[in-house]
Amino acid sequence: MLKIHGIARSRAFRCIWAAEEAGLPYEVIPVGFGPGLKDAISAVNPNGKIPAMTDGDLVLFESLAINLHIAAKAGAPLMPAGDDASRVLQWTFWAATEVEPSAGMWAYNTYLKPADQRDPAVAKAGAEGVAARLAVLEGHLAKTGPWLLGANYTIADCNLAAVLYGAWSNGFDFGPFPKAKAWLDACVSRPAALAARKQREG
Ligand SMILES: N[C@@H](CCC(=O)N[C@@H](CS)C(=O)NCC(=O)O)C(=O)O
CATH class of the missing domain: 3.40.30.10 (Glutaredoxin)
Structure with a gap:
């Protein structure tokens, strides 16, 4: 197990x-x-x-x-085969290397560190980094959807949404990115996400 x-x-x-x-x-x-x-x-x-x-x-x-x-x-559809398996890797590495560093800068300097240790300039740089990636996601979702790879929810959605979850649950401004926000809302509202969130959020 x-x-x-x-x-x-x-x-x-x-x-x-x-x-x-x-x-x-x-x-x-x-x-x-x-x-x-x-x-x-x-x-x-x-x-x-x-x-x-x-x-x-x-x-x-x-x-x-x-x-x-x-x-x-x-297996499929959570982990598809062929070219879609490569797309899953692309979005997963993108989440880890492009999104998470900026999301971490914003998170640590917005709500994770004690207030007297936060650096507003680092928080701002982190927010700008997240926004730049959300613009990429917004453009992608305008061409495909409802999920990252199209019709089927895959582990790519889970991985990227999980990296963005801290921003989603702590007041990051998703306003300029309505498609990304709708996608993220859908990810975190799935029955599996709700079961996991129950363990986290109580
Ligand atoms: N890249 C690693 C990061 C793991 C990580 O930083 N975990 C944190 C908790 S979310 C941790 O163990 N922090 C304690 C420490 O760094 O001492 C992953 O995604 O698994």
């Missing part, structure tokens, strides 16, 4: 969401924040971070790689 090591209030949320989308049985092995985190997780993640995943003999770290594994187990 899939074992997701972490807690829903961390990036393990992404993997819980993917497991719900896949309809696969899974267990959350709770490893939370605090001084004991590195000791508790290092056997399955040498980076000392959550999440990690074990599936039989397979041990994985990196939340979005874990999600690709989960989707591959489920």
